[in-house]
Amino acid sequence: MKESYNGEDVLIKDVEVQGRRVNIKVEGGRFAAIGEEAGGEADVVIEGRGAVALPGLYNTHTHAAMTLLRGYADDMLLQAWLSEKIWPLEAHLTGEDVYWGTQLACLEMIRSGTVGFNDMYFFMDEAARAVDKMGMKAQLAYGFIDLFDEEKREKEIKATEALVSSIQAMNNPGIKAAVGPHAVYTVSEEGLSWCAEFSRQQNIGIHVHLAETEQEVTDCVAKTGVRPTQVLDRCGLLTPRTVAAHCCWLDSDDCALLGDRGVFASHNPTSNMKLAVGRAMPYGLLKERGAGLCLGTDGCSSNNNLDMFEEMKFAALLQKFFWHSPTILPAGEALAMASANGAEALGFKGGRLEVGAPADLVLLDRRAACNTPLYNAVSNAVYACNGGAVTTVLCDGRVLMQDGVVPGEAEVLDGARQAIAGLLERHQASVSE
Numbered sequence: 001m002k003e004s005y006n007g008e009d010v011l012i013k014d015v016e017v018q019g020r021r022v023n024i025k026v027e028g029g030r031f032a033a034i035g036e037e038a039g040g041e042a043d044v045v046i047e048g049r050g051a052v053a054l055p056g057l058y059n060t061h062t063h064a065a066m067t068l069l070r071g072y073a074d075d076m077l078l079q080a081w082l083s084e085k086i087w088p089l090e091a092h093l094t095g096e097d098v099y100w101g102t103q104l105a106c107l108e109m110i111r112s113g114t115v116g117f118n119d120m121y122f123f124m125d126e127a128a129r130a131v132d133k134m135g136m137k138a139q140l141a142y143g144f145i146d147l148f149d150e151e152k153r154e155k156e157i158k159a160t161e162a163l164v165s166s167i168q169a170m171n172n173p174g175i176k177a178a179v180g181p182h183a184v185y186t187v188s189e190e191g192l193s194w195c196a197e198f199s200r201q202q203n204i205g206i207h208v209h210l211a212e213t214e215q216e217v218t219d220c221v222a223k224t225g226v227r228p229t230q231v232l233d234r235c236g237l238l239t240p241r242t243v244a245a246h247c248c249w250l251d252s253d254d255c256a257l258l259g260d261r262g263v264f265a266s267h268n269p270t271s272n273m274k275l276a277v278g279r280a281m282p283y284g285l286l287k288e289r290g291a292g293l294c295l296g297t298d299g300c301s302s303n304n305n306l307d308m309f310e311e312m313k314f315a316a317l318l319q320k321f322f323w324h325s326p327t328i329l330p331a332g333e334a335l336a337m338a339s340a341n342g343a344e345a346l347g348f349k350g351g352r353l354e355v356g357a358p359a360d361l362v363l364l365d366r367r368a369a370c371n372t373p374l375y376n377a378v379s380n381a382v383y384a385c386n387g388g389a390v391t392t393v394l395c396d397g398r399v400l401m402q403d404g405v406v407p408g409e410a411e412v413l414d415g416a417r418q419a420i421a422g423l424l425e426r427h428q429a430s431v432s433e
């Protein structure tokens with residue numbers, strides 16, 4: 001994990017980058033040289049023959065510790081799924097559960113080529129400890145849910161302030177704090193406005209669910225007279241630091257507003273299809289209006305994995321299917337959403353294979369069936385492969401996985417299994433009380 005590779009120089013020999021065979025030199029966590037001439041001494045030498053290099057991937061919307069709830073409740077509509085199954089179980093989560101659940105998520109993300117993610121959940125100081133241990137990068141937000149209750153709002157404010165202080169005290173440039181107002185149907189306008197003002201004062205990100213279902217929009221219009229996007233805007237939450245997850249039921253004025261405010265829309269096609277939200281994010285309109293576009297898996301209970309390769313494919317296919325256009329969201333754009341755009345959405349500079357950029361890199365097995373034949377590496381990455389083809393992952397130059405080995409994997413799996421057993425036991429005890 002992080003400690004064993006931190007600060008080491010890396011040389012990747014004879015690897016394929018955009019159709020060329022090159023060497024890649026990493027110094028001080030950044031790409032120092034990419035080309036035939038790159039070489040010299042290095043602490044770690046990786047044989048790249050037989051591999052294709054891609055930028056490291058960024059998952060811009062997830063609830064990492066929900067790995068513990070994978071397969072716990074499937075085949076339901078969002079509101080019933082949350083209120084009947086997910087929230088009653090989450091009520092029994094502990095900080096220790098989130099620590100192990102987040103490590104399990106990191107393990108799965110590393111194995112499938114993700115180097116950074118945007119998380120909204122509970123006990124987030126424990127999530128931060130897990131991210132630090134696993135050597136990834138993340139933007140972490142406490143899921144602020146006041147349910148329109150003033151007393152609860154005060155508690156959520158304190159929890160948000162405490163998380164921001166504890167992350168700032170960690171002094172890890174790869175771990176950033178954000179505010180996480182859950183959605184317009186769970187947070188009062190007072191709570192939303194407080195989050196906006198606090199994020200402005202602290203200059204930190206905003207992570208919010210937006211227009212996931214038609215019901216969210218119709219209920220919001222009935223209650224407030226305006227659409228969810230306008231509620232967020234009048235509370236000050238639409239900014240270039242904002243990642244709005246889902247964005248399925250946006251109309252053209254909503255898209256224009258997100259574009260004008262410089263918001264990043266995180267597309268979550270797998271979760272949207274599984275929860276049958278009934279509409280795909282209006283990718284074409286958002287792009288035309290200049291909004292940022294990135295990709296996320298959502299939590300492991302609505303996906304049910306964290307594989308950004310699958311997410312790229314489903315994004316491209318869902319857009320083509322829903323908007324009746326084979327040309328919308330081509331493979332290159334899906335990869336950009338999952339890499340450089342995602343990094344930018346979270347305020348990181350990585351996700352690009354360029355000299356001077358942070359060394360976020362994924363090696364894919366070019367001998368795998370999904371890479372045979374290899375006319376076009378980006379086409380194969382998006383349409384043919386999944387995370388199973390990833391062999392090696394670097395995050396800011398740290399080697400998190402080499403030739404399929406992630407150090408500490410058995411301990412993480414063990415800890416997660418124990419956390420799941422404890423969580424189910426506590427839940428069961430409360431049901432039989």
Ligand SMILES: C[C@H]1O[C@@H](n2cnc3c(O)ncnc32)[C@H](O)[C@@H]1O
Pocket residue numbers: 063078082086087090120121122143182209212271298299302
């Ligand atoms: C942080 C809270 O958000 C819940 N959650 C997980 N997935 C979704 C989703 O698709 N829409 C809305 N809320 C979601 C999670 O269970 C936490 O309670």
Ligand SMILES: [Zn+2]
Pocket residue numbers: 061062063209245298299
């Ligand atoms: Zn979500």
